[in-house]
Amino acid sequence: MQRTALLALALLSVADWRAVSGAPCEDPNGCEANFNCNKTLEHDQVPQASCYISKCERAIQDHVQFEFNAAFTYLAMGAHFAQENVNRPGIAKFLLGAASEERSHAILMLDYLNKRGIPLKPKNARYEYVTDPVIQDRLNKLEMIDYKDALTQALNMELDVTQRIYHVIKACEDDYHGADVFTNPILDEQHHGVRNLQGAIKTFDNLVEGAEANPQYKNYAEYTFDMGVLKGEIAV
Known part of the structure; x- marks a missing residue:
């Protein structure tokens, strides 16, 4: 039980860090996606709107x-x-x-x-x-x-x-x-x-x-x- 609690706490800490730091995440409506900072653009897609709410x-x-x-x-x-x-x-x-x-x-x-x-x-x-x-x-x-x-x-x-x-x-x-x-x-x-x-x-x-x-x-x-x-x- 103690090991399970520690693992849950570690996962929670990682989730908090990803949300605060703007790290990429799997949810398209969460984390960095909210700021529209698309880092997968190809050269022929530039320029375009980026990093805005x-x-x-x-x-x-x-x-x-x-x-x-x-x-x-x-x-x-x-x-x-x-x-x-x-x-x-x-x-x-x-x-x-x-x-x-x-x-x-x-x-x-x-x-x-x-x-x-x-x-x-x-x-x-x-x-x-x-x-x-x-x-x-x-x-x-x-x-x-x-x-x-x-x-x-x-x-x-x-x-x-x-x-x-x-x-x-x-x-x-x-x-x-x-x-x-x-x-x-x-x-x-x-x-x-x-x-x-x-x-x-x-x-x-x-x-x-x-x-x-x-x-x-x-x-x-x-x-x-x-x-x-x-x-x-x-x-x-």
Whole structure:
């Protein structure tokens, strides 16, 4: 009985080692097979997708387009405030910079896929001129957005993107490289942006407090805030 127990313990230890180390195993759904690291490729089969977790890859594929959509929304708002008849260079600079940041996040995700030989799916790579009247109306409203609403919409977008990135990280929790890429720098930048925007909105509210009945004072307070953003005195 003692010999049987020792043998069972030894077999259990070997099984644990194989699972942890990713050693090949007989179960096609276990061990290394989960990571799609196929080491039996012939020269005529290269290149092809390798060493990835399917649910992580699907989550990233679905998220890339959302990052680009957020970038385009920031771009539309930034272009509005950069116009001469609006002339709010501070928030325009912030919004255009936010567009670049969201685009850089998408590029990081594309780079992750490229390292594994995974092409971007056509549904996420196709961008066409908007003809849907509902979407056109939403974009047109961005051209008339006021200062406070722009800050609030930016905050809501950052919160939405952050929540979605958490879902990507959850899907990639077994892909240590993927989870690391999306935790830092992407998730760190998201929380940094959320904190700055909440503080900026509070500062803006303090400046315009009581100015609703005096449009000239409100415009001056908005201008003062915008100059603070432009000079880096107010973080957004």
